[in-house]
Amino acid sequence: MRRIIMLTSFKKRLIVGLTLLAVISAGLGASLVLPGYQASAETKTDQTVLPITQTEVPANLDDTASLTAFVDSIMEKDMNRLQIPGAVISIVKDDKIILAKGYGSSNLEKAAPVDPITSMFRIASTTKLFTWTAVMQLVEQGKIDLDTDINTYLKSVKIPATYPEPITMRHLMTHTAGFEEGGVGYQITTDPAKLPGSISETLNKHMLARVRPPGQISSYSNYGATLAGLIVEEVSGIPYNDYIKKYIFDPLDMKYSTVVEPLPESFMPNKVVGYNSENGSFIPGTPTFEGGFRPAGSGTVSAVDMAHFMIAHLQNGKYGDQQILRPETAELMHSTAFQFDKRLPGVDLGFAEKQINGLTLITHGGSDPMFNTGLYLVPAKHVGIFVSYNGGEGGDSAADLIQAFFNRYYPAPDASQAEFIASDESIQKFAGAYQFTRRNISDIDKFFNFFAQLNVSVEDNKLSLGSGSEQQLYSEVSPNMFQLEGGTEQIAFRTNESGKVTHMILGMAPDMPLERTPLLDQNKFWLIILGFSGLIFITSLLGLIFSRRKIKAMTPPEKWAIRLSAGTAGWALLSFVTIFMVVMSMDMMQKFSEISLSLSLSLVMPIILVGLTLALLISAILVWKNKYWTAFKRVHYTLVTLSAVAMTLFFYYWNLLGWQFG
Known part of the structure; x- marks a missing residue:
């Protein structure tokens, strides 16, 4: 259910805490297409990346043979280059499907090709579009008001009044409710027996803190979408799964779509297997379940079914003779509802906006450990694209495909670079560290974002993001707005009343802005302290090793003080290294599905360190009071003590002191 953003290698690193994708190996197999569409044999190609060039005269989208050949060329190259086992695509225009095709394999063990009609792909966060559509159905029925406190509709969950302003459905749909991020250890499960019986059970058990007033900043939230799903359930009086089937899937003739977990037995022959790669071999991935978070990510669908869904949205709620939304409701849903900066794409009611070649797209993506999905609508052109992959770097392939x-x-219409303006004031004020607003504050999730920061520097009166071959330079094009040199991507900054920079947003991710990182949140600040402390600890250990003879001649209290210092130093180093290794060794599935025994046991170590540090503080007082050793050695002893305090504070600040699980 994690949100996916189709990005280049550097850009993916900017959203490192949000788009954690499995690396998968694969090959191409046979494909199936809808009756009336010509199927072509899939062949392996060289690994040359398809060039993405701009054409002077637009190609004719109604030429389906040319369209199919064009998409084939991209899919063949990318699936080989990016090691993708299988993929599917559907493209619609007006009220018709103009392309629906599968590529590669849906099940390598059975040599089953991908069928665009019946092969069912996991779509993770793209499921949210069903939830938001259901919400808007209830809005037009007068059962939900977009600007009423959601506690009015919630029966089994109550959101605390942390701020005077209540959270509304509009806030949930624009991801501006102000919740922190969460999910470590509970967001997904691999055991269907552990699935909770209700959405409310999950939301109550894992309630997230409100960390900012609603309506101010967009911060993509699975928790918020799940709350919306619960409201659909409690307002309509129909279980979420049943509602989506009855009022969305059935009227849109989506026969091979479900939000039920685990997949019903009747759909098992249609299940697409997701793959991981191990030592160059395809390994079927362990299926994951969203459980109580199903409104945010439990969907499994076919490409043709999603074509029906896209047609309904592009036709203002109409599919065939079915009307799932009134035209005015659909138009409202597709209109900008929140913007961080009026000059950049914003957020609609459930969709994120994206600009490509002067056109506004409304989109939603999704990813889980094996699957990557993207849905793109261009209301002005009545065109929609759905694409999904069952492994490999599907996100990169989708980015290639959509741009091409x-x-x-x-x-x-005009490929020329924007005219850069000269800055009247120094742009140095924009330099510094930034962190995503989508992060955790209250529990152990916070530490998982330790490295998820972006550093902005100034170079030749330009802003620099990244370094080396991945460096990108941005020049100022208007106050507080910068554009990529040689490209069209933009970033903008927000300042407070005193002119101090407070936030930054990437134009490609309007629902995930960044804020200026305060000193105590900066990983560089802590790495400097930890590095210095580590050196002090090492000198303490070396002193114990190389001064054994001198220590033997000391009094018992002096010996005890020396051994306590070295023991605390060694334990502090071991604690940090152990926890760091445990956390870094966790893959995406482990991170979100369970609290491992190794993680639980490793968290005992900082607690023991607290006791050792307190003892060391008392010992340091006695060392100075009784004037043990030389003044230099007492100073060194004090540095060891302060380093232990610093290490303890690090564990405390990053919620590693005790078992602070969400």
Whole structure:
């Protein structure tokens, strides 16, 4: 259910805590297409990346043979280059499907090809579009008001009044409710027997803190979407799974779609297997379940079914003779509802906006450990694209495909670079560390974001993001706005009343802004302290090793003090290294599905360190009071003590002191 953003290698690192994808190996197999569409044999190709160039004259999208050949060329190259086992795509225009095709394999063990009609892919966070559509159905029925306190509708869960302003459905749909991020150890499960019986059970057990007033900043939230799903359930009086089937899947003739977990037995022959790669071999991944978070990510669908869903949204709620939304409701849902900066794409009611070649797209993606999905609608052109992958770097392939598609069929009217303006004031104020607003504050999740920070520096009066071959330079094009040199991507900054920079947003991710990182949150600050402390600890250990003879001649209290110092130093180093290794060794599935025994046991170590540090503080007082050793050695002893205090404070600040699980 994690949100996926289709990014280049550097850009993916900017959202490192949000798009954790499995690396998967694969090959191409046979494909199936809808009746009336010509199927072509899939062949392996070289690993040359398909060039993405701009055409002067748009190609004709109604030429389906040319469209199919174009998509084939991209899929063949990317699936080989990016090691993707299988993929599926559907493209719609107006009220028709103009392309629906599968590539590669849906099940390598059975040599089963991908069928765009019946093969069911996990779509993770793209499921949210069903939830938001259901919400808007209830809005137009007068059962939900977008601007009423959601506690009015909730029966089994109550959101605390942390701030005077209540959270509304509009806040949930624009991800501006102000919840912190969470999920470590409970967001997914691999055991269907552990699935909770209700959405409310999960929300109550893992309630997230409100960390900012609603309506101020967008911060993508699975918790918020799940709350919306619960409201659908409690307002309609129909279980969430049943509601989605009755009021969305059935009227749209989505026969091979479900939000039920585990997958019903009747759909098992249609299940697409997700794959991981180990030592160059395909390994079927362990299926994951969203459980109580199902409104945020439990969907399993076919490409043709999603084509029906896209048609309904592009036709203002109408599919065939079915009307799942009134035209005015659909138009409201597709309109900008929140913008961090008026000059950049914003957030609609459930969709995120994206600009490509001068066109506004409304989109939603999704990823889990094996699957990557993207849905893109262009309301102005009545065109929609759905694409999904069952392994490998599907996100990169989707990025290639979408950009190439728009370059070919909707080239930018003016490809010239924006005219850069000279800055009247130093841009040095924008330099510094930034962290995503989508992060945790209250529990152990906080430490998982320790490295998820972005550093901005100034170089030749330009802003620099990244380094080396991945460095990107941005020049100022208007006050507080910068554009990528040689590209069209933009970033903007927000300042407070005194002119101090407080936030930054990447134009490609309007629902995930960043805020200026305070000193205590900066990983560089802590790494300097930890590095210095580590050196002091090492000198203490070396002193114990190389001064054994001198220590033997000391009085018992002096010996005890020396051994306590070295023991605390060794334990502090061991604690940090152990916890760091345990956390870094966790893959995406382990991180979100369980609290491992190794993690639980490793968290005992900081608690023991607290006791050792307190003893060391008392010992340091006695060392000075009784004037043990030389003044230099007493100073060193004090440095060891202060380093132990610093290490303890590190564990405390990053919620590693005790078992602070969400």
